[in-house]
Amino acid sequence: MVLWSFWKSRHKNSSGPAPCWIRSGLAALLWLCVTHLACVSEAVGETKNVVQKDAEFGVTYNDTVTSENQTIYAFNHTVSRNKTEGVRVSVDVLSQGLESPILFVVRQKQAVLSFQVPLILRGLYQRKYPYNHVGRTLCQPPTRAASETQYFFVDVSTLSSQGTNYQLRISRVESFTLLTDKKFSFTASPSQPQYFKYVFPDGMDTVIVKVNSEMTFPCSVMSIQDIQCPVYDLDNNVAFIGMYQTMTKKGAITVQRKDFPSNSFYVVVVVKTEDEACGGPLRFYPLRPDELIDAGNRSKVLDVIVTPAINSEVYVMGMLFCLGIFFSFYLLTFVVACLENKRGNKKRDVFENPADMSPAETGKTPASPYEYGSFADNGSTLSSEAITDSATSTDNNYGYLERSLESVGRSRQESLSSVEEDDYDTLDDINSDKNIVRTKKFLYVSDLARKDKRILSKKYQIYFWNIATIAVFYALPVVQLVITYQTVVNVTGNQDICFYNFLCAHPLGALSAFNNILSNLGYVMLGLLFLLIVLKRDIVHNRALVRNDVNALECGIPKHFGLYYAMGTALMMEGLLSACYHVCPNYTNFQFDTSFMYMIAGLCVLKLYQKRHPDINASAYTAYACLAAVIFFSVLGVVFGKGNTVFWIVFSVIHILATLLLSTQLYYMGRWRLDSGVLRRMVYIIYTDCIRQCSGPMYIDRMVLLVMGNIVNWSLAAYGLIERPNDFASYLLAIAICNLLLYFAFYIIMKLRSGERIQCLALVCILFTAVVWGFALYFFFQGLSTWQKTPAESREHNRDCILLSFFDDHDIWHFLSSIAMFGSFLVLLTMDDDLDTVQRDKIFVF
Numbered sequence: 001m002v003l004w005s006f007w008k009s010r011h012k013n014s015s016g017p018a019p020c021w022i023r024s025g026l027a028a029l030l031w032l033c034v035t036h037l038a039c040v041s042e043a044v045g046e047t048k049n050v051v052q053k054d055a056e057f058g059v060t061y062n063d064t065v066t067s068e069n070q071t072i073y074a075f076n077h078t079v080s081r082n083k084t085e086g087v088r089v090s091v092d093v094l095s096q097g098l099e100s101p102i103l104f105v106v107r108q109k110q111a112v113l114s115f116q117v118p119l120i121l122r123g124l125y126q127r128k129y130p131y132n133h134v135g136r137t138l139c140q141p142p143t144r145a146a147s148e149t150q151y152f153f154v155d156v157s158t159l160s161s162q163g164t165n166y167q168l169r170i171s172r173v174e175s176f177t178l179l180t181d182k183k184f185s186f187t188a189s190p191s192q193p194q195y196f197k198y199v200f201p202d203g204m205d206t207v208i209v210k211v212n213s214e215m216t217f218p219c220s221v222m223s224i225q226d227i228q229c230p231v232y233d234l235d236n237n238v239a240f241i242g243m244y245q246t247m248t249k250k251g252a253i254t255v256q257r258k259d260f261p262s263n264s265f266y267v268v269v270v271v272k273t274e275d276e277a278c279g280g281p282l283r284f285y286p287l288r289p290d291e292l293i294d295a296g297n298r299s300k301v302l303d304v305i306v307t308p309a310i311n312s313e314v315y316v317m318g319m320l321f322c323l324g325i326f327f328s329f330y331l332l333t334f335v336v337a338c339l340e341n342k343r344g345n346k347k348r349d350v351f352e353n354p355a356d357m358s359p360a361e362t363g364k365t366p367a368s369p370y371e372y373g374s375f376a377d378n379g380s381t382l383s384s385e386a387i388t389d390s391a392t393s394t395d396n397n398y399g400y401l402e403r404s405l406e407s408v409g410r411s412r413q414e415s416l417s418s419v420e421e422d423d424y425d426t427l428d429d430i431n432s433d434k435n436i437v438r439t440k441k442f443l444y445v446s447d448l449a450r451k452d453k454r455i456l457s458k459k460y461q462i463y464f465w466n467i468a469t470i471a472v473f474y475a476l477p478v479v480q481l482v483i484t485y486q487t488v489v490n491v492t493g494n495q496d497i498c499f500y501n502f503l504c505a506h507p508l509g510a511l512s513a514f515n516n517i518l519s520n521l522g523y524v525m526l527g528l529l530f531l532l533i534v535l536k537r538d539i540v541h542n543r544a545l546v547r548n549d550v551n552a553l554e555c556g557i558p559k560h561f562g563l564y565y566a567m568g569t570a571l572m573m574e575g576l577l578s579a580c581y582h583v584c585p586n587y588t589n590f591q592f593d594t595s596f597m598y599m600i601a602g603l604c605v606l607k608l609y610q611k612r613h614p615d616i617n618a619s620a621y622t623a624y625a626c627l628a629a630v631i632f633f634s635v636l637g638v639v640f641g642k643g644n645t646v647f648w649i650v651f652s653v654i655h656i657l658a659t660l661l662l663s664t665q666l667y668y669m670g671r672w673r674l675d676s677g678v679l680r681r682m683v684y685i686i687y688t689d690c691i692r693q694c695s696g697p698m699y700i701d702r703m704v705l706l707v708m709g710n711i712v713n714w715s716l717a718a719y720g721l722i723e724r725p726n727d728f729a730s731y732l733l734a735i736a737i738c739n740l741l742l743y744f745a746f747y748i749i750m751k752l753r754s755g756e757r758i759q760c761l762a763l764v765c766i767l768f769t770a771v772v773w774g775f776a777l778y779f780f781f782q783g784l785s786t787w788q789k790t791p792a793e794s795r796e797h798n799r800d801c802i803l804l805s806f807f808d809d810h811d812i813w814h815f816l817s818s819i820a821m822f823g824s825f826l827v828l829l830t831m832d833d834d835l836d837t838v839q840r841d842k843i844f845v846f
Helices: 002-010 020-047 312-348 384-397 405-412 421-426 428-437 453-492 514-518 521-546 550-554 562-583 590-612 620-640 645-667 678-692 700-723 728-753 760-780 791-795 809-830
Strands: 049-054 060-065 069-080 086-093 102-107 112-117 119-122 128-131 133-137 147-158 164-173 184-188 194-199 206-212 220-226 243-247 250-256 264-271 300-308
Touching: 060 069, 060 147, 069 164, 086 102, 086 112, 102 164, 112 119, 112 133, 147 164, 184 194, 184 264, 206 220, 206 264, 220 250, 243 250, 243 791, 250 791, 264 300, 312 514, 312 521, 312 809, 453 562, 453 590, 453 620, 514 562, 514 809, 521 550, 521 562, 521 809, 562 590, 562 809, 590 620, 590 728, 590 809, 620 645, 620 728, 645 700, 700 728, 760 809
Parallel strands: 049 069
Antiparallel strands: 060 164, 069 147, 086 133, 086 164, 102 112, 102 147, 119 128, 184 300, 194 264, 206 250, 206 300, 220 243, 220 264
16 A cells, blocks of 8 residues: 555656556555565464463462463452552562573553563673562552552563473552551562552651661662652662662651652662672672672561651741850850950059059069979079069060050051051061070060061951951852752752761751751851950950050050951851851862861961960961961862872871971071071081080970970871871861860960969850860760761761750751850950050060
């Protein structure tokens, strides 16, 4: 007919009848085609014998199939709209060494399921694992009728000419529909996946599906899929749809009703063919690509339970609790500020002259750091008279700058914009005697506070403006990146991307773990509070300078607030970036959580050093350049440091060299040069001080601090080189914190040895901060997740919420660590308040 139509259309416009020979040829061709089709139909009918059998549930059918026969099993069952029953197909192939597999096709009303036996599943490197026992659950299409009888057919066929024995069994699945808070146990394997249905009860919008097992391996996957056919329940397709995650012993996924229009979903559990995705070993490696590998017994016993998630009231309570805690610090600060202001007003008239409280008026001199004999020079102690002579000599010979109150008042009123930072570096009086002043055996704050206050204030304000600029340029790409991460997780459903505590991850909107983000609010709020406290002190100090207050002009530690502003800003940024990290925590963005921790530690060290060394503290550009180098090494360590011996050797050498250079800089107060003659000078010093005559160090206190610092840093470098920890960012942070704690302890000890005291407010801050740090570290080391392991292994550390059913251990770490950092900043701000009425030429430098 096709040829006839073609010929007819081809010649419909031609005039006259078709030639006779064309008609004869076309008729012969049509006859041949019809004859051939009839022969083929007859041959197929002779070689393929189709047998249909009525079959029943719960009966095992033993049969044989060849290429010459095909068996069809017909089943029927009643389906109810209000009740869903699972139907499971189980197949065993009893013959060995098959030349062709058996194909099973299950034809349903609205779905078709087909699989071959032996079932071949692929692993890594195209390895093939055959399974002779296969069990699959049939997808149940929904019905609109109250009750309906549905039919389905199981077709069995093969291309093998030899008879192949098999067993077929169709059975109903007990507890196919999961109930809330009711645990159900089952067994799964790579060729026998399982899935169950859950229907949201009325009034419940969010649930947590938990799958647990006593067995670590074999590795498995749990998936949440919508009610539709087909259900993807094999290792090679389970990631095609829905939400999924790998698991060993624990797995949990939070499911929201709004994501499933049918108000129900499937819980699918699949056992993987290999354990590499869960951190397990690769047991086999084929020598030939087509070699079949026996995977052995990979059955796993699991249990599943669906529990209600928290409701909106718990969300509100969690947010109010978080806000209440940190607003209470605002209230407490306001009360303390009022009391301090009231007491300050009473004392202002009494202490107008700083000499009223000075040691000179009381007949006492400040104790030398060496007076107690702890670090005595050559075993002897110095008397108070000697220290008095030293102080007097310092005032007479090195020109402590006495200025009249009138000149100071006029200078304060000058515009800061008329002065540049480089001005003081070209003054002849500074260059002529700074090598002498800074190398004295006994240094006082007045010796290192000789530069113009306006210049230094402007210099240290650069710390704040620089960190504000860094924060903007750093935070914007971070926010963009984590939003992309969260979008990828939501679109792909791959929950192995982010390392949450899935047993306590409460979603809100597009965010998967809102509680971990909310708990970072403390860093922002307390950082802002610290900025307000510093601003208040800055305003009070400026007012005192305007009215020519003697205590503000010539007494106490020089007040420079630029570093304090930078510290408060860094604390706020730490909260923002930690929240960004917890949007999707993983190893690639862990640096977001630690970058400003490095900055906070570095700024605290600089502030401690600046207190007694205001003239020679590092500039903002140098400090941030060093911190940038630290963050650069942090990124290199995260990317290349895991198990890389070369990297660790290079880093350890740089760490030790940096420690030696910094020690030399601190010991000589910057009065040394790193040039071609440094080795010659080192040999000369060793010869004169150690070989020619054995003399102790000139600056004993500094030497003790630097020796301890070198011991700590060399030990940390050796630990890193030997152990090579996987979490390089935390290792680098530990180095910074250890050095900060060492310097802080040294500062407190030397402050007390110098006869100074710690006021009540500062002492309360120290004790409170120490206690809070202790509790914070306890919760930090609970380790609810870790990106150093695979996602499945990380989930083994997951635990339930412990506070208000909303916050977990890591959230409490956020609360306590933000409070502890705020307290640490207050300690730095208030620890030298006892010196506000002591002249600077009586305050020791250490």
